[in-house]
Amino acid sequence: MKVSLNWLRQFTDIDLSVDELVEKIGTQLGAVEEVVDLGKKYQGVVIAKVVGCEKHPNADKLSVCAVDDGGITPDVNRDENGYVQVVCGAPNVRAGLLVVWLPPGVTVPSTVDKDPFVLEARELRGEVSNGMLASAHELAIGDDHNGIVEVEIDVAPGTSFAGAYRLDDYILDIENKMFTHRPDCFGLLGVAREVAGIQHKQFTSPDWYIQALDRIKPGKTKLPLSVQNNAQDVVPRFMAITMAEVTVGPSPFMLQTYLSRVGLRPINNIVDITNYLMVLTGQPLHAYDADKLQKYGNLSLEARMSREGDKLNLLNGKEIVLKDNTTILITSNDVPVGIGGVMGGADTEVDETTKNIVIECANFDMYSVRRASMKYGLFTDAVTRFNKGQSKLQNERVLEEAVALVQSLASAHVSSDVADVHGELKPLEPVTAATTFINSRLGIALTAGEMAELLTNVEFTVDEHGDDLVITPPFWRTDIEIAEDVVEEVGRLYGLDKLPVSLPMRDLLPITPDAKLDGKKVLRDVLSRAGANEVLTYSFVHENLLTRSGQDVSNAFKIGNALSPDLQYYRMSLTPSLLEKVHPNIKSGFSEFALFEIGKVHGKSEIDEDALPHEFGRLGLVFSMDNKTAQSRVAGAPFYNAKLYIDSIATSLNATVRYQAVESFDYKGHVMFKQLLAPFEPLRTAVVFINDKLAGVVGEYKTAIRRGFKLPDTTAGFELFLSPFTDIDHTSAYTPVSRFPKVEQDITLKVPAEVTYQTLLDFLQDSVKTPEHSNLTVRPLDIYQKPGDTEHKQISFRCTVVSYDHTLTAAHVNELLDHAAAQAKETLQAERV
Numbered sequence: 001m002k003v004s005l006n007w008l009r010q011f012t013d014i015d016l017s018v019d020e021l022v023e024k025i026g027t028q029l030g031a032v033e034e035v036v037d038l039g040k041k042y043q044g045v046v047i048a049k050v051v052g053c054e055k056h057p058n059a060d061k062l063s064v065c066a067v068d069d070g071g072i073t074p075d076v077n078r079d080e081n082g083y084v085q086v087v088c089g090a091p092n093v094r095a096g097l098l099v100v101w102l103p104p105g106v107t108v109p110s111t112v113d114k115d116p117f118v119l120e121a122r123e124l125r126g127e128v129s130n131g132m133l134a135s136a137h138e139l140a141i142g143d144d145h146n147g148i149v150e151v152e153i154d155v156a157p158g159t160s161f162a163g164a165y166r167l168d169d170y171i172l173d174i175e176n177k178m179f180t181h182r183p184d185c186f187g188l189l190g191v192a193r194e195v196a197g198i199q200h201k202q203f204t205s206p207d208w209y210i211q212a213l214d215r216i217k218p219g220k221t222k223l224p225l226s227v228q229n230n231a232q233d234v235v236p237r238f239m240a241i242t243m244a245e246v247t248v249g250p251s252p253f254m255l256q257t258y259l260s261r262v263g264l265r266p267i268n269n270i271v272d273i274t275n276y277l278m279v280l281t282g283q284p285l286h287a288y289d290a291d292k293l294q295k296y297g298n299l300s301l302e303a304r305m306s307r308e309g310d311k312l313n314l315l316n317g318k319e320i321v322l323k324d325n326t327t328i329l330i331t332s333n334d335v336p337v338g339i340g341g342v343m344g345g346a347d348t349e350v351d352e353t354t355k356n357i358v359i360e361c362a363n364f365d366m367y368s369v370r371r372a373s374m375k376y377g378l379f380t381d382a383v384t385r386f387n388k389g390q391s392k393l394q395n396e397r398v399l400e401e402a403v404a405l406v407q408s409l410a411s412a413h414v415s416s417d418v419a420d421v422h423g424e425l426k427p428l429e430p431v432t433a434a435t436t437f438i439n440s441r442l443g444i445a446l447t448a449g450e451m452a453e454l455l456t457n458v459e460f461t462v463d464e465h466g467d468d469l470v471i472t473p474p475f476w477r478t479d480i481e482i483a484e485d486v487v488e489e490v491g492r493l494y495g496l497d498k499l500p501v502s503l504p505m506r507d508l509l510p511i512t513p514d515a516k517l518d519g520k521k522v523l524r525d526v527l528s529r530a531g532a533n534e535v536l537t538y539s540f541v542h543e544n545l546l547t548r549s550g551q552d553v554s555n556a557f558k559i560g561n562a563l564s565p566d567l568q569y570y571r572m573s574l575t576p577s578l579l580e581k582v583h584p585n586i587k588s589g590f591s592e593f594a595l596f597e598i599g600k601v602h603g604k605s606e607i608d609e610d611a612l613p614h615e616f617g618r619l620g621l622v623f624s625m626d627n628k629t630a631q632s633r634v635a636g637a638p639f640y641n642a643k644l645y646i647d648s649i650a651t652s653l654n655a656t657v658r659y660q661a662v663e664s665f666d667y668k669g670h671v672m673f674k675q676l677l678a679p680f681e682p683l684r685t686a687v688v689f690i691n692d693k694l695a696g697v698v699g700e701y702k703t704a705i706r707r708g709f710k711l712p713d714t715t716a717g718f719e720l721f722l723s724p725f726t727d728i729d730h731t732s733a734y735t736p737v738s739r740f741p742k743v744e745q746d747i748t749l750k751v752p753a754e755v756t757y758q759t760l761l762d763f764l765q766d767s768v769k770t771p772e773h774s775n776l777t778v779r780p781l782d783i784y785q786k787p788g789d790t791e792h793k794q795i796s797f798r799c800t801v802v803s804y805d806h807t808l809t810a811a812h813v814n815e816l817l818d819h820a821a822a823q824a825k826e827t828l829q830a831e832r833v
Contacts (some may be wrong), residue, residue, distance in 0.1 A: 001179060002262040003032075004038075005170040011192035012203055018170050021195070027497050028198040030178030030185075036171040038261060042162035044106040046073060049147065050133075051083055053095045054828070058125040062089050065133070069160020073103045076130050077121065087129035090148040098151035098166055100161050108132075112138040139589045141256050142266040152253060165257045176384065182390040184476040184519040187282030197458040197493050205459060208404075212396045215401050219573025221245060223290060223356055226300035227419035234328055234365035235303040235340060236348050237392040237422040239399050242290055242299065243406055244356045244415035246270065251409060262375040270357060271351045272714035273405045275381075282476075283361065283398040284382035286330075286338065289789065290356035292348045295336050297333035303340060303361065303421075304329055313335040313346040327372040328364055341369035341386040342378050356415070359406070361399040371561055378460030382756050393475035394423060430472045433483035438469075441484075442491045443500045455486075494779035514619070519725040520598050523619055526602065526652045530645055532621060534596035539600055540567035548708040549576035550678040555604050555671055568600040568612065572675040574620030575719050579679065579701070582624045583710040591629040594645065597620040598722070605671035611616040616672070618696075621645055625714040638716035638826055639684055640702050640780070646688060646698055646718060653728050659686040662697070675721055679705045686758070688720060690729065696720035742802040743813045746781060749830040757783060760795055763828060767820040771812075774803040794833055 004019075008014065014021060022032045048067040056062035066083040074313065076084055086101065093099070102108060104121045111117040121130045132138070138144035139161075155164045162168040174191075184190035189205060196203035203371055221244035229238040251272035259266050266268040274285040299502065306329045310322035322329070328340030350357060370387040373379060373741035399418065406412050407643070435448045445456075448469060449797050452462040461472040473480040480486065524534060540562065546553050546569060557570040571577060574597050581595055596618050602613040623641045643659070650657035662680075665687045667673045677685070679699055685699025698718035706715065751760060761778060770776045781796040800814050824830035 001174045001176055001186060001191075001481075003172045003174060003188065004261050005172065006166045006168075007188055007258060007261075008192045008195055011206075012188065012196040012199075012201060014195065015199065022172065023400065024198055025174065025195070027193075027494060028068060029174070029194050031175040032172050033175050034173040034300050036173070039168035040160050041109045041112045041629065041681050042160075042167050044073075044103060045134070045139075045161040046070075046101055046103065047100055047108065047151055047159045047161055047164055048084075048101040048156065048157055050093060050095050050097045050099055051081075054092055054380050056087065056125060056127060060125070060315060062087055062127075062305065063093050064123065064127050065093060067099070067101055067133070068157045069101060069103075070156060072158040075105070077128070079410070079536045084130050084625050085128060085146055086131060086133055087124040087127050087404055088133045088148065090133065090135065090146075092147040092150065093133065098155070098157075100139060100149045101131060101152065102134050103131040108138050108427040109134075110138050112140075124566055136253075136256065136266070141253070141260045144250070144266075149253060153451050165254060165553045167257060167261070169261060171261055180388065180618065181479045183282055183385065183390045183478065185282075186385045186388055188280050189574070190282060193458050197454070198495075200454070200457060200493075202457050203459060208401050209397050212400050215400055216241070216414055216418060217243065218417070219415060219425070221356075221413065221415040223299060223415040225358060225419055226298055226415045227421055228300070228302040229421040230304040231304060231328055231340075232421075232423055234305075234368045236305050236360060236365070237395050237420070237425070238301075238362040239361045239395050239421075240301050240406050240419045241399065241414065242358050242405065243412040244290075244418040246355060246357050246406070246410045246412040247352045248350060248352050248410065255409075255637075268350065268352070270354070270406065273402060273409065274359075277398055277402055277405070278381060278385065280386050281394060281398050284341070284385055285395055285398065286344050286360045286382075288337065288344070288348045288358040288360065289350050289354045290353070290358050293332045293337065293358060296335045297360070298414045301337075301358065302331045302334070303362070303828065304331060304334075306336075310336050312339065314339070314342065314343050314378070315346050315349055317346065317377075321441055323375070326368070327375070328368050339376075339378070340373055342372050342376075342383055343380055345633060348646060349513070352783075357406075357412070359399065359402055361395045361402065363390060363395060367561075374561065389478060391476050391478050392422065393427070395751075396420065428473045428475060428478065428480070430470050431480060431483060431486055432468055432470050433486040434467050435469065436467060437483060438490050439489050440492075441487045443502070444494065444498075446490070446494065451490050454490055458493065478638065480754075494815055515726045516722070519722065519728070520617075522653065523598065523649065523725065526649050527594075527621065527645060530594075532596045532645065535578070535581060537574075537581070537599070538567055538596060539571060539602075541569055541571045542566045543568050545576045546572070548705070549573075550702065550705060551576070551675045553676075557602055558605060572603045572672065573601055573719055574599055574618050575622070575717065578620050578622040578717065579705070579709045579711065582622060582712075582715065585609050586624065586626050588714060592625040594621060594623040596645075597669055601672075602670045603675065618719055620717065620719040620723060622717035624712055624716065626712050627714070630712070630714040636683075638714045639686075639698070641714070642698050642700075642716035642718050643686075650690065653725070655691050655728055657695075658762075659687040659693070659698070660689065661756060661758075662687055662699075688718065689697065690720075690724040693724040694721070695724045736804075738802045738804045740803050740805075740807045742800055743808045744798060744800045745808055745810065745813050745817055747817050748782075748794055748796040749821065749824055750792055750833050751824075751828055751830045753785070753791055753793050755828055757795055757829070760824070760828065760830070761797070763824060764797060764799070764820055768787055768799065768816050769819070770801055770816065771803060773805045774808070776801050 003384040026032050046069050048069040051068050052066035056064050064086050065086050067086050071082050104119050106119055108117045119131045133148045135145040136142035136146050179185040181679050193203045223242040225242045227240050229235050248268050251269040257267040263649050266272050270287050305325045306322040306327040313319050329336045330338040330340050337348045364386050366387045366389045373383045448464045455462050459474045463470040525740050556572050562568050600615045601618050662682045662685050669813045678698040679701050681702045688695045696719050700716045764778050778797050783795050785793040821832040
């Protein structure tokens, strides 16, 4: 938001220096990103009078002028009358004209910020020209360079150009984000009001802004206008009026200077008036050529939602085709002529041929405006203001002032009644706040009268009722709704830097550890020690990523206003994001790695009573080994590489882990679990239970998934819920190493093919009866199935037994395993090999 200091001074006194004002604005209003000394651009530029003008003897299109600068410019050649010769090619130069002269040694203002061009006295076709007479383009005021500027104010030759047009100015660039909740501060009146408030000065808005003055009087020409609002949910107020016999031309040069200093390009008097009022009040307006509107039928304007296939040529030269029904359109006889709150159409723009106009002053829903702006890449000054939520109570005031300015600057007259289509227009509700309530939160001791003065300075209405203040916000302060808003306002106007600084009281008792945070920390530590690398990916994903993972996109929340086209949906699991990272790492030369992430997921099937999505914590991991590395070693099935990480977690947490075949687990009613399982191959995937709680899945991926993500064959992973880990005691229990040697024995059992590894493992752990004060560990060695034998398989285990009070013998351990093998034969038809 660019703010002109001299423009501010038209509405409020400023007793501070520029540096002091910038500091005060920074502490009480918003961060000032840049301060531009505009006057430096116009150093040495003066207003002069053309006292003589003759055709150049050697050039038909040039004139030799004698200019009077009052004799103030040093080091320049003059004639016997003290006049300076300047050669000029402008068609409008003539004797008696007040002009802007750039003497030799002066930098052309339009080049100051680029490649500075310093003028000098030089010959043009045999005649010396001392500097130049400037156009608006050379002065960096506008784009017009067809003629020199004709000074319309009455000043003496030799007057400083910057002084005459108040361009000895400073431009403050205030960060827009600071004003996000303050739509009034996107108008210069709002900033001037706040500058007065933080100086503890009374501010009074112009009469026309406080209330409509009923100045609109119809003229002789009648151009009846039909206005319809078919989108009142997103167009709370839609006003328009026609004006006839308009004289379109350049706006007063003073007005052009004010627009240019805040970054707007002067176009013509009608467009400049709408831009001027937008900058002044924060309320954008738009002017249409009424005769061009009538090409479509009756003179009419309508607000409606877009329909797929609607087309519009915009003022920026771009043609857009509307894609859906979410964009506000302004139409005439159902033909689109503008995008509401964003940009008007080129086919109805006001130009030098315009004779009659329609002025629109509307209020649009901020979210709809922002959505359209992002969708079509249209970022305008109107969008900047409308997507902050302008007050619909100011429209009639701004429209009335626009009519008055068009009458004054374009010699037009009103040719229709004011059309005003709106819903309920309620004044803002009063807010009650006790002085004790305000003081206690700010740590100060202001009286009710002092608080009332701070608020009335910025045009609040305040009634004192004992300790209570009843504050009625002005119509532009739509952000004041509760007592806490009043606290913030009083503190800011008083000066947040003046509030007492004191350390908060704090209990020295230790805080209660957060089980969820502790659980995540333990998981990170365990997996990091196991060699896995943590990654952080976006919670938002592209639709393509979900479909490649085999997930149903209809179960994912779609983001209405996505940060990027690549971030359209909330993810339903972590696995797709992790799989996407495998191929780039393999391609970068990492032959074997494990990636894990701890994050949040969402799904439509899991919402609360307010229809808001639940968040679920998940732990996801993917292990991958490139094909060359896998062939160089006996890597085993990828499933077990992923399972090994889960076993490490369980061991570190002293938790029991159990695996169950997916086919035997009923998950049909669990939508989120189905989406979680979608990338995994059911025949090579297991459901995981931690301490008998459902914890997730571990397994290998479907062939289509591996192909879609370009995964090596040796790739597997898991995704676990975080909830089972919150109830686990994460404190480590120290177990001393036994001073007696351990005994290891291998056992291979031939079992029917339908007996699962997990079933046999659970059986061995339960049936090997170890002595008291001893510990048994059973881990897999091999699973083998002879070629052609589809009925049996052989599973080998290594059993390790260690005692803490005596030395075990191999014979004792063999006896334990023999007993277990006998039970296995009886129960599972297993034969020891």
